[in-house]
Amino acid sequence: MSTRRVIISPAPTANGDLHLGHIAGPFLAADVHARYERAQGREVLLGTGSQGTSTFVVTAAHRRGVRPADLAADSAAQIESTLRAVGIAVDGYTGDDDRFTKWVVDFIRRLHAAGRLERQSMTFPYSERTGQFLVDGFARGNCPECLAESRAGLCESCGHLVAAGELIDVKSALDPSDPVVLRDADVLVLPVERYRDRLRAHFEAHADGMRPHMAHAVARMLSRPLPDFPVTYPISWGIQVPFAEVAGQVVNPNAEPMAWSMHCSTLAAQGRGQNPAAEDALWLAGSGSQIVYFLGFDNIYPFAIAGPAMLLAFDGRYELPTHYLTNEFYELDHEKFSTSGGHAVWARDLAAQVPRDLIRFYLATTSPEHQRTSFSRDALARLAESRLVGPWNRIADRANRWAGRGPLPVSQRSRHAAARMSEQFAASYELTGFSLTRAAESITDQLARLDRWPAADADAGDFCFQVGWLLREAAPILIDLAAEALGENAGVAIDPAGVTSIVPLPLPHLAAVGAGR
Structure with missing residues (x-):
């Protein structure tokens, strides 16, 4: 029985910063799933990093006329900073330091011996x-x-x-x-x-x-x-x-992934105050870890064929990964993102211009889960306003009429609606059936329903309760809105069955596209 979930997003090549194609693929999905799991009280470790050993670092450095080592170091710092900028809460971030290098050599040496x-x-x-x-x-x-x-x-x-x-x-x-x-x-x-x-x-x-x-x-x-x-x-x-x-x-x-993943897992555990006995401790058979990858389809061979074969070569020493949540390419105006060709939207730049909750919501809505999808700045503005910002701000205005008043009664019917909301979101957040797109659709559908709520002071408690409950369920995606409205309770799961009354909290507004954080 697994006691912890080790979530890994393979390291991007350290040949530049992250564009939206990187974020819309494995990183946002891994972050949303990890946040949901923690809200359920489960132990989760989320790790990623950068890879400076790839030959693509050399080719990129050649194009730019810089030293490959300098490009790798600069890119590693940029990638880590950009992940923070869009709210990807990584527990452990790897690089190509001496500790990592020694561990890769030790791993390969044991196979050789x-x-x-x-x-x-x-x-x-x-x-x-x-x-x-x-x-x-x-x-x-x-x-x-x-x-x-x-x-x-x-x-x-x-x-x-x-x-x-x-x-x-x-x-x-x-x-x-x-x-x-x-x-x-x-x-x-x-x-x-x-x-x-x-x-x-x-x-x-x-x-x-x-x-x-x-x-x-x-x-x-x-x-x-x-x-x-x-x-x-x-x-x-x-x-x-x-x-x-x-x-x-x-x-x-491409022979580094298993050693890298073990190192990444250990750094993630250390980032959450744990102290694994060895770099591979969390991967040992019987250690209680479930290994889960969120990765691009183009990475499946090293992480799902060659890498697990290496693990099998150790004759039962290690657990094998059980889940691979892949994504397809995320494009820009229906053409592949190209760093070298300048056809890209840099995630850091967009986060400086647009509230990151809106970015996360739009990327979830257009997530390339099963086929290629495309980013458009105009579509981001239109979709965010019509499906998120406008409905939420109208709902917040209405709920704020009762902020601080009460306690207001919450009916059984409303508690049942909250439980159904939880079931609906869980179906999108759990590993089996995980889907950012469906989670974003649930946010859209519930906001539209609450925006149409009949005006009646008699059921103000039910209205405010369901608005707050939606915010709890949307918290893995709308991280800033949930944190501002719910504070420390944003990531804490509670049972709606025990809620019979509430004192509504004041709700913040969402800024439109064009208003940075």
């Missing part, structure tokens, strides 16, 4: 001009699985592993004019095929822990032999490995 890694020759694109192997972000072409434009390593479109040497029409991402040849290099690999049957059994046992797109992709991946997964790369950027047979190589950044 147990004989789970094998030396194997693999084919990579190679630049003879620079003498550099082109892996992951260094190589671009078309995915051999789905044929979409892709980089080496992982395909954003289909989620499959993309062997760098199998990219179609491969080119150097650093210099497309640089001729590319194919060259073999010895690397350490994990023979993932050994664990395919156990992976398939695990996902069949936890079929309710995936959304349909991921479930289909994972089933397809596991329906045929799995390729060997490179754990080391013959490049210099990344975490150096101490193995003589691949001297000078680094850990494949």
Whole structure:
């Protein structure tokens, strides 16, 4: 029986700040779910961080004419600050410090010592001009699985592993004019095929822990032999490995996720005043942890195939993640966010211009849970005003007529309505069936209902009670409004059945789009 829920959103690459596509995907969903769980009195740890070991840090630094290490450090600080700006309450935030680096090496070393890694020759694109192997972000072409434009390593479109040497029409991402040849290099690999049957059994046992797109992709991946997964790369950027047979190589950044997740979990526990005995303590079998990921669909291979295979290679030492809440791409005006192309809305900038409750509500309403959705500043203004700001402010004006008066009676009918509201929101906030979109729709529907409430002083207690109850249920999304109105009680669950009267509290107004925090 799990005693704690460990929630993780995979670290974004430290090659720039966060745009709205990042927030609308895994981060807002993870934050809302964690806030709801804590309101139910459950133990929750929420962690994320940044990844500076990715080759995409090098390619971004190359475009900008800066040192990769400087870009990674600056981006890590920006990402952490931006998460706070939009109200993502992270318990633990990782970076690429010495403690993390040592733990990754220890994790890989134990796999190596147990004989789970094998030396194997693999084919990579190679630049003879620079003498550099082109892996992951260094190589671009078309995915051999789905044929979409892709980089080496992982395909954003289909989620499959993309062997760098199998990219179609491969080119150097650093210099497309640089001729590319194919060259073999010895690397350490994990023979993932050994664990395919156990992976398939695990996902069949936890079929309710995936959304349909991921479930289909994972089933397809596991329906045929799995390729060997490179754990080391013959490049210099990344975490150096101490193995003589691949001297000078680094850990494949896509082989870091399980070690990173364990480290992230420990930092989250420490952030909440706990002191795990080791970096992997919360992941040990029988430790009472349920591991849950909120992540983009394009991250499923390292976190759901290669990563869990690494855990299985430790022969029962670790728990495996049971839930993966994926999201699709969030676009800007129906085109993919592009940092390099300047096609982006930076989350920090928007939070300085628009109250963050309105941002969170709009992103929840347009959440890319099952298909691509799109951000529009005009749509944000229209939707926030019509569905949230206008109805709420009219409701607050009416409720404030009775602020401080009472106690006012609350009827059984109204207590029943509150219980139904709780059931409705719980269906959207709980892991099984989690949906930001449905939670936002519930806020919209309940505000519209209360905005139409017949004017009658006789049922003022019922009206004010239900308004306050809605605010409690909406608190994981409307964090500032709930905190201002309810104070410390905003995140505390209570039973409506015991409420027979209330003294209404004064309710704040919501500012419109264009009014910053």
